[in-house]
Amino acid sequence: MRKLRMSIVHLFLILASFISLFPFAWMLIGMTNTSSDIVKGKFSFGSQFSENLSKLFDTTSLGAAFVNSTVIAIVGTLATLILSSLAGYGFEVYRSKGKDRLFGLLMLSMMMPFAAIMIPLFRMFSGFGLMNSLAAVILPSITTAFMIFFFMQNTKSFPRELLQAGRVDGLSEFSLFTRIYVPTMQPTYAAAGIITFMSYWNNFLWPLIILQTPDKKTLPLIVSSLASSYNPDYGVIMVAIVITTLPTLVVFFLLQKRFVQGMLGSVK
Amino acid sequence: MGGKWNKSSLIGWQFVALPSALILLFSFYPMIQSFILSFQSGKGSVYSYVGIDNYIRLFSDPMFKQAVLNTLLYLIIQVPIMLFLGLIIAHLLNMPNLRFKGFYRTAIFLPCVTSLVSYAVLFKSIFSLDGIANQMLTSLHIINEPIAWLMDPIWARVVIIAAITWRWTGYNMIFYLSAMQNIDPSIYEAASIDGASKIRQFFTITIPMLKPILLFTAIISTNGTLQLFDEVVNITNGGPGNSTMTISQYIYNLSFQYTPNFGYAATVSYAIVIIVAVLALLQLKVGGEKR
Numbered sequence: 001m002r003k004l005r006m007s008i009v010h011l012f013l014i015l016a017s018f019i020s021l022f023p024f025a026w027m028l029i030g031m032t033n034t035s036s037d038i039v040k041g042k043f044s045f046g047s048q049f050s051e052n053l054s055k056l057f058d059t060t061s062l063g064a065a066f067v068n069s070t071v072i073a074i075v076g077t078l079a080t081l082i083l084s085s086l087a088g089y090g091f092e093v094y095r096s097k098g099k100d101r102l103f104g105l106l107m108l109s110m111m112m113p114f115a116a117i118m119i120p121l122f123r124m125f126s127g128f129g130l131m132n133s134l135a136a137v138i139l140p141s142i143t144t145a146f147m148i149f150f151f152m153q154n155t156k157s158f159p160r161e162l163l164q165a166g167r168v169d170g171l172s173e174f175s176l177f178t179r180i181y182v183p184t185m186q187p188t189y190a191a192a193g194i195i196t197f198m199s200y201w202n203n204f205l206w207p208l209i210i211l212q213t214p215d216k217k218t219l220p221l222i223v224s225s226l227a228s229s230y231n232p233d234y235g236v237i238m239v240a241i242v243i244t245t246l247p248t249l250v251v252f253f254l255l256q257k258r259f260v261q262g263m264l265g266s267v268k
Numbered sequence: 269m270g271g272k273w274n275k276s277s278l279i280g281w282q283f284v285a286l287p288s289a290l291i292l293l294f295s296f297y298p299m300i301q302s303f304i305l306s307f308q309s310g311k312g313s314v315y316s317y318v319g320i321d322n323y324i325r326l327f328s329d330p331m332f333k334q335a336v337l338n339t340l341l342y343l344i345i346q347v348p349i350m351l352f353l354g355l356i357i358a359h360l361l362n363m364p365n366l367r368f369k370g371f372y373r374t375a376i377f378l379p380c381v382t383s384l385v386s387y388a389v390l391f392k393s394i395f396s397l398d399g400i401a402n403q404m405l406t407s408l409h410i411i412n413e414p415i416a417w418l419m420d421p422i423w424a425r426v427v428i429i430a431a432i433t434w435r436w437t438g439y440n441m442i443f444y445l446s447a448m449q450n451i452d453p454s455i456y457e458a459a460s461i462d463g464a465s466k467i468r469q470f471f472t473i474t475i476p477m478l479k480p481i482l483l484f485t486a487i488i489s490t491n492g493t494l495q496l497f498d499e500v501v502n503i504t505n506g507g508p509g510n511s512t513m514t515i516s517q518y519i520y521n522l523s524f525q526y527t528p529n530f531g532y533a534a535t536v537s538y539a540i541v542i543i544v545a546v547l548a549l550l551q552l553k554v555g556g557e558k559r
Contacts, residue, residue, distance in 0.1 A: 009360050010368075016357060017375035020438065023390045024378065026400065030393065038393055041400035087287035094280020102288055109295035111544055113495045115516040116537035119523055119530050120301035121294065140294045143287040173279045202383035204498045205516070209524060220385040224502055227389040234393050241386040248381045256374070260442055 027245070030238035038234040052235040060222050061215050062240065068134060068211075069218045069244075073200040076138040080196045081189055083143040088151020089181055093163070103152070106145045114205060122209055136210045137203070137218070147192060154188040155181075190258045198248060219244040305534035315531065322535035332536060334510050335518040336543075338425070342514070343493045346429045351485060353433065354440035355478075359470060361441070362448045373445070377438035384435070388502035391431040392418070421511035424504050428512055431499055436492075440485050447481040448474065483555035490547050494540055515540050 030038045031053075033046035056062055091103050121140055130136040162184065166176045182189070204220045211217055217225075223244055226237045252259050306322055308315040326332055360366065361373055379387065395401050395417040402414040417423045451474070459469050475482070497516040500506060506513035506521075513521075515536065522533035 009363070009366070013357070013360060013368075013372045013376075017372055019434065020376045020379055023382075023387060023394065023434070026394060027386075027390055039396045040398045041396075041403040043400055083287040083290065087284045090280045090283025094276055094283065096277045096280065099277075099280060099284060102284070106288060106291050109291055111491070111541075111548060112295055112299055113491075113516070113537065113540045113544055115495060115497070115519045116302055116534075116541050117295060117298035118519075119305065119534055119537070120298035122523075123301075123530075124298065139290075142294075143290045145291060145295075148287060148291075177283070198381075202385070204383075204385050205520070209520075220383050220498075223383075223389055224385050227392065227502060228505060237389060237393075241389060244386050245382055248383070252378075252381045260377075260446075 027238050027241050030234060031242050033235055033238075035232070035234040035236070038238065048235050049239075052233075052239045055233065056236045056239050059236070060226065060240075061217065062219075062222060062243070064215050065217050065219050065222045066243065068216060069201060069220075072134050072137050072203075072207075072218065073197050075134075076142065076200040077193055077196045079138065079142050080144070080147060081193055084147035084192070085151045085182070085185070085189065086177070087143065087148045088153075088155055089177055091148065092152045092155040092158075093160075103148075106148065109145045110149075118206065118209060121206075125210060130210075132211055132213050132216045134216070137207050138200070140206060141199070141203075147196065150192055151188065154185065158184065187258065190255065194251060194255060194259050197251065201248060302534045302537055305531050306538050308531040308534075309529070310531060318531070322532050325532065326535060326539065331510060331513070331518060332539070335513050335515045335536075336539065338512060339494060339496065339514045341425065342429060342432070342496060343490060346432055347486065347489045347493055349429070350433045350437050351440055351482070351489065354437045354485075355444055355475075355482075357437070358441045358444035358448055359474060361445055373441075377442060379435050379437075380439045382435065384498035385502050387435055388431060388499045391427060391434075391499075392503045395427050418504055419508055421508055424508060424512050428499060428503055431503060432493075432496075435499075436489070440489070443481050443485055444478060447478050451477050479555065483551060486555070487548055487551055490551065491544060494544055494547070 026043075029043060029045055032049040033042055034048050037046060091099055117140075125131060125136045125139075128136075130139075158181065162180050163176050166180050171179060202220060203218075204224065207218050207221055208224070211221065219240070223237065223240045226232060226240060305315075307317055307319060309318045309322065310316055357372075357376060361369055382390075393399065397414060397416055397419075401417070402411070405411045406414065415423055417427050455473055456469055459473060464472065495516050496514045497520065500512050500514050500517055501520075504512045506517055519533050519536050519540075522529050522536065
């Protein structure tokens with residue numbers, strides 16, 4: 001009876017794992033096949049990989065897109081980490097009634113659907129003359145209430161005695177932050193960095209609106225425009241999807257523990 | 269003492285000022301602009317006040333009704349299925365003597381690392397008419413003939429719901445698993461001694477202990493589903509015949525696909541704001557009451 005129950009549990013989990021992993025296998029196999037084979041459901045490796053790859057580079061500005069996505073994700077993540085940790089630290093360490101009220105107000109922005117603010121943002125950025133610039137992609141999410149909240153939560157467990165000790169050593173308030181807080185909080189920065197990187201790397205709706213010249217596109221925009229063409233070439237698309245997915249997959253396997261910690265961090 | 273406190277508070281403001289100003293500029297200011305815009309109509313840079321005309325138009329707009337209906341349909345069907353699946357899987361993975369735990373957990377979590385656009389396009393290719401999904405299902409005799417998944421209004425919705433569930437079940441599972449690991453095992457031991465079955469323990473111990481985290485995941489999933497855009501655009505582009513279109517996609521189409529009408533699009537966007545606010549309050553009330 002007990003054995004039977006365990007077999008059912010394993011069967012269920014194997015099925016769930018199979019369904020979870022299947023699309024990964026599908027994209028890896030797909031990038032070696034022709035589009036018509038993919039649409040017909042061929043599930044074995046073919047010999048089209050190099051043709052698909054060269055077609056992808058010939059028909060799209062994939063190199064530029066990779067560079068754009070990378071610049072946006074790295075610059076955006078660094079800026080977001082600096083600004084959000086400054087605020088999270090400030091709100092928690094220098095608590096006051098006024099700051100608590102401001103924090104509460106900022107939290108409301110988490111409830112604002114992006115679709116509700118995208119039109120004014122679009123008009124704002126075209127007014128600034130920042131259409132088709134990578135800065136325009138980064139700026140609207142350069143600080144988020146969620147990230148400030150994340151740093152504030154994690155600062156609650158930061159040992160305050162370290163700050164007192166630093167003050168005795170004659171450090172200025174700002175160097176307390178850069179010399180004591182930042183090094184001590186490295187795990188928090190790593191976790192926050194991973195989730196922020198992911199959201200910049202995968203962002204779609206806002207870049208779709210604000211980036212309209214071909215050489216300024218990001219990887220998700222390339223994948224989407226290839227797939228929505230009248231006669232999509234799935235072999236080429238699969239290569240683009242693998243190139244888009246690989247970096248986040250590598251980050252995940254290198255930093256698996258931090259990755260999960262980052263997702264859980266918000267509800268500690 | 270008071271002077272010192274003020275000085276320290278002042279330093280604190282220096283830390284929070286710039287980040288807060290950026291959020292006010294890029295979230296709150298557009299939110300107000302959007303509200304003003306929702307009472308205007310026009311093209312290009314010429315806008316005129318039309319009072320509540322846009323809001324009246326909402327109620328006689330069949331596309332808007334369809335988009336709201338679709339979005340709520342995804343919400344009502346997809347979110348409960350996903351949260352329940354995540355809960356079951358977390359419960360199974362939390363069994364103390366389960367083998368290959370690490371493999372299962374990683375495999376089921378892995379969909380979370382894909383970009384929304386990429387997995388949406390993958391699902392589109394998997395569910396093509398002669399595609400792999402139809403082949404597998406026919407060879408297993410689950411269906412007799414291929415289903416035209418993306419050409420049929422009902423099946424297209426099923427594919428979208430399946431896709432979102434694939435992407436996010438592992439994400440929710442991780443939250444539950446971590447909360448379950450914080451439950452004191454002696455509670456279960458005591459219940460076993462009292463003769464409570466495993467299934468009974470799941471409903472009388474596990475679920476009540478997880479209430480705060482269940483509420484948290486319900487709120488973020490609701491928020492996410494109400495803003496659904498990437499998947500629908502890339503799997504069906506709203507078709508066939510607008511049957512899968514969401515509110516976010518309708519706003520996008522009104523602003524950037526059809527003849528631009530920013531004023532009316534802003535009005536539609538305030539509909540989501542209201543739905544998000546109402547549902548969040550409702551969930552907090554329901555979640556808070558049963559404690």
